[in-house]
Amino acid sequence: MKAIIIGSTKHLFLAAFYASVGILVALLATSIYFLNARPDLSLWHTTKLKNEFRYNTKITDFSEYSALEDKLFAEVDKKVRQKIPASEHSPVNRYVKNSLSDPIHWSQNWNRSFEWPKKEAAFGVLLLHGMSDSPYAMSNVAAHFKGKAHVLGLRFPGHGTLPSGLTELYWQDLAAAVNLATAHMKQQLKGKPLFVIGFSTGAAVALNHELELINQHKSPDYAGMIFISPAIGLAPSAAVARWQNWIGQLLGLDKLQWNSIQVEYDPFKYMSFAVNAGDVVYQLALRNQGLLAGLTPVQREQIPSILTFQSVVDATVSSRAVVNTLYQVLPAKGHELVLFDMNRTSINRNMMLNDPLPLLLPTVPDSVHYRGTLIENINPETTQVQAREFAVLPHQDAQTSKNITPLTLSWSEDVYALSHVAILFAKDDGLYGLRNDTDKRRIQIGGAAARGERGVLSVSAAEMLRQKWNPFFPYVLSRIDQYQAAHMQP
Numbered sequence: 001m002k003a004i005i006i007g008s009t010k011h012l013f014l015a016a017f018y019a020s021v022g023i024l025v026a027l028l029a030t031s032i033y034f035l036n037a038r039p040d041l042s043l044w045h046t047t048k049l050k051n052e053f054r055y056n057t058k059i060t061d062f063s064e065y066s067a068l069e070d071k072l073f074a075e076v077d078k079k080v081r082q083k084i085p086a087s088e089h090s091p092v093n094r095y096v097k098n099s100l101s102d103p104i105h106w107s108q109n110w111n112r113s114f115e116w117p118k119k120e121a122a123f124g125v126l127l128l129h130g131m132s133d134s135p136y137a138m139s140n141v142a143a144h145f146k147g148k149a150h151v152l153g154l155r156f157p158g159h160g161t162l163p164s165g166l167t168e169l170y171w172q173d174l175a176a177a178v179n180l181a182t183a184h185m186k187q188q189l190k191g192k193p194l195f196v197i198g199f200s201t202g203a204a205v206a207l208n209h210e211l212e213l214i215n216q217h218k219s220p221d222y223a224g225m226i227f228i229s230p231a232i233g234l235a236p237s238a239a240v241a242r243w244q245n246w247i248g249q250l251l252g253l254d255k256l257q258w259n260s261i262q263v264e265y266d267p268f269k270y271m272s273f274a275v276n277a278g279d280v281v282y283q284l285a286l287r288n289q290g291l292l293a294g295l296t297p298v299q300r301e302q303i304p305s306i307l308t309f310q311s312v313v314d315a316t317v318s319s320r321a322v323v324n325t326l327y328q329v330l331p332a333k334g335h336e337l338v339l340f341d342m343n344r345t346s347i348n349r350n351m352m353l354n355d356p357l358p359l360l361l362p363t364v365p366d367s368v369h370y371r372g373t374l375i376e377n378i379n380p381e382t383t384q385v386q387a388r389e390f391a392v393l394p395h396q397d398a399q400t401s402k403n404i405t406p407l408t409l410s411w412s413e414d415v416y417a418l419s420h421v422a423i424l425f426a427k428d429d430g431l432y433g434l435r436n437d438t439d440k441r442r443i444q445i446g447g448a449a450a451r452g453e454r455g456v457l458s459v460s461a462a463e464m465l466r467q468k469w470n471p472f473f474p475y476v477l478s479r480i481d482q483y484q485a486a487h488m489q490p
Contacts, residue, residue: 039261041254042088044095044162045272047079052165053157055176062184065177069113069155076161092265092443103267105442106430110136110268111160113181116151123193123223123488124150124185128178128202130231131277134160136268137199140426144477150188154181156202163264166274167257171284174205175212182209182221193223193488197480199424200317203230203308204284207326211291214302224487226480227308229420231281232288233321266445268431285321292329305334307483309423309476312341312356316420323360327370334486335370338479340418340472343411346380351416361390375407375472383411385472409472418467423476425469432468 051072059065081095094101103109111134125145127138135142135153145151157173158165185194198206207230210220255261259278262271292300310322319339327337341357342348372390377383389403425432425446432446446468470476 041258041261043080043084044264045164045258045261046254047162047164048168049075049079049161049165051075052161053173053177055170055172057176059180062180065180066113072161073112080162090263090265092263094264094267098441100441100443101265101267102442106267110134110139111155113155114142114151114153116142116146117188118147118150121148121150121189121192123195123484124152124189126178126181126185126194126196126206126222127151127153128196128198128206129153129156129159130200130202130229131281132159132163132166132270132273133199134268136431137421137424138197138202140424140429140473141197141477141480144480150185152181152185154178156205159270160268163270163272163274166270166277166280169274169276169280171205171208171280171287174201174280174284175208178205178209186221194221195224195226195484195487196222197226197228198230199228200420201231201281201284203227204232204281204288207232208284208288208291210304211288211295214295214299215291220302220304222304224483225304225306226483227306228423228476229310229314229317230308230322230326231285231317232326233285233318234278234282235318265443266431267443289325292325297331300329300331301333303330303333305336305483305487306330307336307338307479309338309479310340311418311420311423312339312360313417314420319356319360330370332369336373336479336483337370338373338375338476340423341374341376342417343383343415344377344380345383345411345413348416349380375475377411378406383413385409385411387475407472407475409475412471415467415471418470422467422470423473426473427469427471429469434469 049072051068053059053065053068057068059068081097084093084095089096089099091099092101093099094103096102098104103111108114114135125142127135127142129135129137135155138153142151142153154177157177158169182194182196196206196209198204203225206222206225206227210222210225213220257275259273259275260271264271295303306326308322308327310319312319323337327335339360342352374388374390375385376388378386385407387405387407421432427433428435429446431444434446435444
């Protein structure tokens with residue numbers, strides 16, 4: 001009888017095991033089928049560029065990096081722009097000459113690195129964009145500093161050219177480019193303060209630059225770091241990116257190497273997103289988290305002061321990681337965090353699924369060791385906002401008010417929150433803002449809000465309705481100016 005029971009249990013276990021394997025294989029096959037049933041890849045998804053910079057490229061200074069860029073963009077023109085078949089000559093394709101999305105319609109090709117020197121500048125600013133972006137992402141901030149500082153906007157490797165550039169990218173490529181740009185700026189400034197402003201992945205690379213130096217017992221390079229929507233942590237699903245990429249390579253299914261395959265209608269940002277790009281950001285975030293955890297208290301004191309702007313809701317990076325993984329481990333050293341709350345009018349509050357704010361406000365045993373500011377509605381009956389410095393007392397969940405400053409800024413009534421990409425752009429930005437009096441020959445993305453039936457347009461409704469500009473951008477600039485002025489000691 002005992003043998004019969006043991007045998008039956010064994011058979012049941014094996015049956016459950018094989019059933020689980022079968023279900024897993026079926027789910028995997030179904031996922032692969034649907035992923036591979038997406039639109040066909042185009043020339044800009046499959047073309048490889050030989051003149052792209054890599055971390056092992058034999059280049060020693062930034063002038064050589066710029067010269068390599070010249071060859072790179074000539075290669076893009078020769079391999080893609082001159083060879084696009086007539087069937088793909090869309091009026092909103094950035095690679096079609098004279099289309100609405102052709103970068104030629106802008107006074108400057110923001111897909112390229114740029115440098116605006118200023119003789120006898122008191123300080124310098126290094127601008128680092130995000131993953132799949134281009135230096136255009138930093139254009140509004142760059143314009144603010146033009147004529148005030150020596151400005152350099154770096155084009156990251158794999159960016160500004162073809163989406164295919166993201167399929168073979170490593171985070172070390174980005175770090176190596178930042179090393180070159182930083183060394184160049186320090187040489188130009190001759191001991192004057194250098195500030196870095198990084199968006200998303202650009203912020204993560206800037207942080208990595210300093211953490212690697214400190215970990216090697218070297219002095220940091222930056223007088224201060226300003227982060228916008230920094231990629232400190234990502235959703236757990238990012239961990240599976242490399243597996244999807246690996247399966248696609250193993251099975252020869254190129255489409256599996258892409259999270260999205262879309263029309264390239266944005267002149268300065270890839271709309272198609274390679275799986276590898278997500279893994280690059282994930283691996284970089286892990287590296288930074290490991291470095292932070294490994295620093296001694298004395299080494300953490302060496303981290304330059306950080307000012308961060310972050311929306312409480314962010315579908316791209318983890319807002320909680322910004323607070324818990326970064327700010328909660330930083331020592332008291334003039335660090336600042338600005339959180340943009342949602343538009344909490346009475347109607348919006350009743351439509352919210354979840355409130356992220358209670359999970360973001362710090363819960364530390366002592367008062368907050370950095371300057372924390374929340375941009376919020378003055379009350380539920382108005383869209384006007386105020387800046388409230390916050391702190392959480394020991395063992396309390398409720399917010400305590402310190403200083404409250406009403407601002408002459410308001411939410412637009414049809415905007416319920418900022419997005420990951422919105423903080424950097426003013427309302428009148430020529431591409432992502434609402435201004436409609438720009439050159440009619442070029443696309444205006446921020447003002448698009450087409451309505452109709454679903455499933456008709458090639459651009460998803462989620463992407464079209466994503467907030468692209470920041471109604472509080474003047475406040476961002478004012479805080480950056482205050483921060484820069486307070487950290488001018490070289």
